[in-house]
Amino acid sequence: MVSRFDEIIERRQTGAVKWDSRKEVFGTEDVLPLWVADMDFACPPEVVDAIVKKAQHPVYGYPKQPVELFEAIQGWLKRRFDAEVPKEWLGTIPGVVPGIRMAVETFTKPGDKIVIQTPVYPPFYSSVEDLGRHLIKNPLKENDGYYTMDFEDLERKIDAKTKMLILCHPHNPIGRVWTKEELMQLAEICRKHGVIIVSDEIHSDLVYEKGAHTPFYTLPEELSQQSISFIAGSKTFNLAGLFSSIVISNNTKILDEFKSTSAKFGLNSINLFGLEAMIAAYTHGDTWLDELLEYLKGNADYISNFLKTRIPEIKMRVPEATYLGWLDFRALNLSGQALRDFVIKEARLGLNDGDSFGVEGQGFQRINFACPRSILEEAMERLEAAVKKLQS
Numbered sequence: 001m002v003s004r005f006d007e008i009i010e011r012r013q014t015g016a017v018k019w020d021s022r023k024e025v026f027g028t029e030d031v032l033p034l035w036v037a038d039m040d041f042a043c044p045p046e047v048v049d050a051i052v053k054k055a056q057h058p059v060y061g062y063p064k065q066p067v068e069l070f071e072a073i074q075g076w077l078k079r080r081f082d083a084e085v086p087k088e089w090l091g092t093i094p095g096v097v098p099g100i101r102m103a104v105e106t107f108t109k110p111g112d113k114i115v116i117q118t119p120v121y122p123p124f125y126s127s128v129e130d131l132g133r134h135l136i137k138n139p140l141k142e143n144d145g146y147y148t149m150d151f152e153d154l155e156r157k158i159d160a161k162t163k164m165l166i167l168c169h170p171h172n173p174i175g176r177v178w179t180k181e182e183l184m185q186l187a188e189i190c191r192k193h194g195v196i197i198v199s200d201e202i203h204s205d206l207v208y209e210k211g212a213h214t215p216f217y218t219l220p221e222e223l224s225q226q227s228i229s230f231i232a233g234s235k236t237f238n239l240a241g242l243f244s245s246i247v248i249s250n251n252t253k254i255l256d257e258f259k260s261t262s263a264k265f266g267l268n269s270i271n272l273f274g275l276e277a278m279i280a281a282y283t284h285g286d287t288w289l290d291e292l293l294e295y296l297k298g299n300a301d302y303i304s305n306f307l308k309t310r311i312p313e314i315k316m317r318v319p320e321a322t323y324l325g326w327l328d329f330r331a332l333n334l335s336g337q338a339l340r341d342f343v344i345k346e347a348r349l350g351l352n353d354g355d356s357f358g359v360e361g362q363g364f365q366r367i368n369f370a371c372p373r374s375i376l377e378e379a380m381e382r383l384e385a386a387v388k389k390l391q392s
């Protein structure tokens with residue numbers, strides 16, 4: 001059956017970093033770009049219509065925050081997660097990474113310790129270190145490609161200087177959707193030690209099992225009071241270039257403090273088109289997203305089956321969420337630069353190096369499979385040919 005997501009949309013020469021920065025990033029344009037986390041798909045038609053309509057009014061002055069925005073988000077969170085979120089819990093921020101940085105700035109001081117669970121999205125490291133805070137790593141435990149949290153290691157590492165934990169929920173790059181039980185255990189440890197949790201939920205709509213994701217702010221109040229969460233349509237609806245995200249906290253003191261820091265840095269408003277896009281997406285995007293999830297799951301299954309049957313040396317567990325696959329190349333015995341060269345020069349693929357997510361990612365590469373299936377087929381053929389050549 002043909003899907004709307006099979007359409008190949010030309011992105012070269014559009015200024016898209018994924019396609020037009022290949023020379024700078026990989027040293028060549030001759031790679032299929034399956035790296036930075038945006039999708040090669042058109043966003044929902046209702047979003048395009050809303051942006052075009054807004055663009056046709058020729059005055060692009062300062063927008064006020066429309067009530068429809070928070071209403072649309074409230075409706076979405078209710079429909080998708082059965083979460084009742086009063087609008088007093090919501091605010092805007094131009095991006096999730098700016099949000100994490102603002103949270104670090106607001107709730108910790110230089111020299112304080114902040115925990116991250118590695119391997120993890122690289123800006124988690126820089127958001128801590130660039131602001132002069134001390135990074136504490138609580139590595140995830142891996143068992144046959146399945147990752148879990150190491151609570152004992154966490155408890156051991158928390159001390160009086162530990163003020164924050166940045167949670168990737170669902171987790172990029174390893175694709176876990178943390179269960180309610182895992183979240184409660186984590187929250188309990190953090191509550192006991194007065195550690196605030198910053199929950200990055202940018203991938204929370206891209207979960208393959210309906211109902212599997214538990215938004216952090218829906219945990220029992222005593223466990224979620226010391227937390228602040230971020231969501232966005234950037235990944236879900238492919239709107240990353242609009243720089244528009246949402247902050248959520250059920251603790252108004254925390255939210256007010258956060259808002260006052262972001263106002264201090266001029267980061268409390270979002271742009272005109274981001275507002276329109278979010279209203280349209282969160283109001284009309286359900287069916288589109290359900291179709292997308294089916295397609296993405298098909299892509300993940302395709303990669304997994306291809307690897308099992310044709311390149312068993314490379315492994316990938318189908319992620320529980322995200323359009324990011326964590327490819328385990330360790331059996332090929334290639335070290336950092338050799339693996340990078342192999343992927344770029346021999347397989348002619350533009351992936352993300354596993355070790356950019358931390359030392360735990362050595363021997364891994366991350367593949368972004370949010371592209372038409374035919375592109376993925378080409379990518380897998382290239383990879384198979386490269387592995388065969390390596391072994392011949």
Ligand SMILES: Cc1ncc(COP(=O)(O)O)c(C=O)c1O
Pocket residue numbers: 037094095096097098121168172200202203232234240245
């Ligand atoms: C876990 C995570 N957080 C944040 C972002 C980026 O957020 P933003 O573009 O809103 O700053 C990404 C993008 O890949 C991500 O994977």
